[in-house]
Amino acid sequence: MGEARAPRPHPDTFAPHTSPHSAPDLRLARDRQARSAGVSADLGPRGSRPPALICYGAILVSSRERPRGRRRLCALALGLALSLPQASVAGTRHYTLKSPDIHISACVGTTLDEIANAFHRRTGRDLTVTDGTRSIPEQARLVALNLREGKNIVALYAAKKLAREITRAYREIPRQDREARGVAVIEATLRAQVQRGEYLSKHMRHGAVDLRIHDLSASERKILAREIRRARVALVDESKSRRPHYHLNFLACLKPTAGKKPSTGPKAP
Numbered sequence: 181m182g183e184a185r186a187p188r189p190h191p192d193t194f195a196p197h198t199s200p201h202s203a204p205d206l207r208l209a210r211d212r213q214a215r216s217a218g219v220s221a222d223l224g225p226r227g228s229r230p231p232a233l234i235c236y237g238a239i240l241v242s243s244r245e246r247p248r249g250r251r252r253l254c255a256l257a258l259g260l261a262l263s264l265p266q267a268s269v270a271g272t273r274h275y276t277l278k279s280p281d282i283h284i285s286a287c288v289g290t291t292l293d294e295i296a297n298a299f300h301r302r303t304g305r306d307l308t309v310t311d312g313t314r315s316i317p318e319q320a321r322l323v324a325l326n327l328r329e330g331k332n333i334v335a336l337y338a339a340k341k342l343a344r345e346i347t348r349a350y351r352e353i354p355r356q357d358r359e360a361r362g363v364a365v366i367e368a369t370l371r372a373q374v375q376r377g378e379y380l381s382k383h384m385r386h387g388a389v390d391l392r393i394h395d396l397s398a399s400e401r402k403i404l405a406r407e408i409r410r411a412r413v414a415l416v417d418e419s420k421s422r423r424p425h426y427h428l429n430f431l432a433c434l435k436p437t438a439g440k441k442p443s444t445g446p447k448a449p
Contacts, residue, residue, distance in 0.1 A: 282310075285387070298411075
């Protein structure tokens with residue numbers, strides 16, 4: 181009579197403490213168990229998979245349960261894991277620049293990191309910076325665009341006197357020449373203002389950024405606004421503008437104007 185064989189374990193049973201398999205085999209077995217429970221081993225944000233690990237734990241604990249019982253327990257474990265705030269990985273930046281041409285000062289970057297990390301912990305999402313420090317030519321092009329579209333820049337900017345000065349200079353250009361000469365005239369006016377120590381926009385003073393919000397839900401916008409104010413940053417809600425965004429004024433980082441301390445005044449672009 182032949183040698184008696186040990187009974188083969190049921191394929192749905194997985195007990196790593198008695199399995200003779202190697203570590204790679206154990207990982208494959210866990211993957212099979214996760215797939216049988218209706219989940220993926222790749223769950224969770226990049227670089228962090230706590231939901232999958234919790235699900236694996238549920239599978240191990242319930243190894244003697246029927247497949248339906250394991251699926252239910254795994255779903256409960258995943259729901260609990262995904263409901264918890266996401267932890268930010270140290271050294272990870274949770275905001276991106278829309279374009280490599282966007283620049284922000286070191287002072288602004290430090291506080292923006294705090295805001296983005298807090299927002300990520302609450303939502304698991306990153307932020308996108310759509311505008312930062314503007315040079316005089318960049319500001320001139322933006323103002324010229326607004327004027328060509330018929331916008332009242334005096335209403336757009338807190339520096340009303342400077343905005344009126346630019347508007348007058350632009351309107352003195354013959355209408356047929358505004359397309360060709362408008363940007364140059366506005367740039368010359370802005371440059372003269374800066375030489376006097378006056379700035380039309382806080383973007384020109386290294387103390388403002390714009391954040392994209394059109395892809396955020398209403399609750400995420402509220403969370404972001406709360407974290408911005410908690411960081412003592414002035415917020416201007418431009419969600420109803422043609423390009424919806426949050427304008428942030430980092431008042432402590434503003435480049436001082438001539439003979440003045442950094443402004444703590446109007447929260448405007």
